[in-house]
Amino acid sequence: MTEAGLVYTVRDRSILLPHYKRLFVEPVIRFLPRRLDPNAITHAGHLVNLAGVVVLLAFGQTGAHGAWPFVVTALCLQLYNWCDNADGAHARRTGRCSAMGELLDHGLDMLNTTYIAYIAAIAIGAPPLWWTALALVVPAACAVTYWEQAETGLFSLGLLNQIESVTMLTMVLAVTAIFGFSAWDAVRVGPITARVAIMGFVCATASFGIVHNVWRVARVKGASTIVRVAPIVLFEIGVLVAAASGAMSTVAAVTIGTAGNVFFGLRSLAMRTAGERPRVERGVVIGAALVWGLVAWRLTDHAVGSSSDVAGSVIATLFFGVLAVANARDARREVVRLDREAAARAVK
Template identity: 30%
Template sequence: MGHIPQRSLENLKKYAYKGVDKSLISRYVLNPFWTWFVTLWPLSVAPNTITLTGLSIVFINFFTLLYYDALYLTEREGEEGPPHWVYYTWAAGLFAYQSLDAIDGKQARRTGMAGPLGEMFDHGCDALNTTLEVILASRALGLGRSWWTVASQIATLANFYLTTWEEYHTGQLFLGHISGPVEGILMIVAIFSISGYYGPQFWDQKILTFTHLENLTLMSRLPNIPLNESFMVFGAFGLGFNIFYSYLNVLKATRAQKTSSIRPLLLLAPFAGSALLQVAWLSHPRFNNSYILDSAAFVPFLCAWGLQFAHMVGRMILAHVTKGPFPMWDWVWIWSIAGAIDANLPLFGMAPIIQTSTRNTTIFVWFTLFISFAAYARFVTLVINDITNYLGIACFTVRKKDDKGVWHNAQPDKLS
């Protein structure tokens, strides 16, 4: 067919979605809303159209940030950031994204379009949303261009990678009592709303002072860090919790399948290696004041990182639905490897070859972003073409088979 080998395409017909959601909020609060919300959509609307609509709203939020916030477009400091009302639009947009992301599967079952393409498309949009929300949430928390934002990016991407890694080995998507797609998103919606009311400076308050616990003897020995940094610490504990329970689920699956319980741990190496690569590039020694973390290149750097991550997990999800081998290497890292090596040449007594100034560094970061975008767009296009051609379906059109087995675009009054 093209990108996907023929034997892997044949496995698409064996695919069946399996998922577990233990969230109480999802079960008793959100799911009744989602069940009603999906009925508002005509049966002629394809599930992937709903998914893409949600992602488009997130992109509008992101472009709003870039439009209003000069801090992310220039090297100037001390900018006030977007007007407070903008944060409310981010909250509404993210909640809309969550709702649309939740009902696309319900729409797929209503229209008979549930299948591997839907999971690929849904997870691909989620992967892109992950980095965009890191940038938006970091701005709402007042973290700006800092290592805390980098830490947030690593933790958030790690959670997504763990979920995909776990699904590959267990055959099902597992969402615990507290998960990123449910409680995590609602938490960020709350952050946006609070920042809309008080402003991002709200998060600069010290946590013990804010909670009136600083005078208690038991609490006096704890560091009185700002609320935004406390949120990052909380996220680190959440990541550790997810790592532990994800591995327990994988361990249970490997024992049932009588396969190695050690090898799955080795498959965490691609994420660890890619994250260390990006950190190595960011932490390079200063040369002619060229330093990504302090420059306007920081946001395009994060976006390039996010696109490379989306490419990596996209291949993981493809391996899951086609029962293919786990991808250990991704060629899109090459440009980041080149950037990291070039920027760190001063450690070996040599000047950078490419990143000799802030301007040249920014150009190279934007070039990496362009290559990462082109690579991911190519991957998505090829995979969609292969799956739709092989299964005889359409990505954004509801199609049905007639009595002779011929596919036709479905009409709203012909669907049930």
């Protein structure tokens, strides 16, 4: 690997990001101790976001516990958002930018995007199939963005990005906290409820982002590159079809789909860190074949029980989980080496 593996171009067209940094990040980071490790801010943001989704999963799914789970999660979400934008600013301010910091930020963002998808599904009171769709397509968009970065060296973020998504989600959490889930059925946008309109908008924009990522890569690198991302797309579509057909429960579909997304995202990140071209991931191909085989089994009127849900969830979590951890470990070793070399050059 060479250090060129870490060189890439960022194209961030976020509408709110410049204003957010100017109003909420830059005035505050000057009060942070210069000795504070920027990576500690990254870890803190991740842990706070994780705490928020755990609170909502445990106490918010039925609305029986009142407003507090949604309020707590909204606060956690905003604190995470601040940390995610402050870590890099603090690193630049203190001259402590590092390859490790970049890897940590991007790697944890793959998990944070997954948490945000879960929060969105619970906050809006999504029905089971919509729950699955949100939990799959939003993290998949993040994973495919990492794949595009590994393929072309371009990290492209659209007009509606993290700040916009977190702001919208915080508003949804606030409405549910104040008025309850029924508010989303009471308000209509033409013939459809506000709940369906919001869920459809989120899934549509994330899906469009995936298609746009793939199109940009194919335009630059050629149509043959599509074969390298097709397996994860087919895998996630298969999981959604399995949930719709009754071949998988909602919990199993979300678990299996999440495992695949996180692996593919971290794998793409590891390949980019190593300066290597992405390849067809055989594990994802096998996973897609198994999922579609299960769908075919169910559609031919064969019974599918809870045992297949448990087995599929455990196998997918272990298989993709081990591979994801291995890729994260390898990427970490490389960036540690790069940081040591950078430190040695600075001394000279």
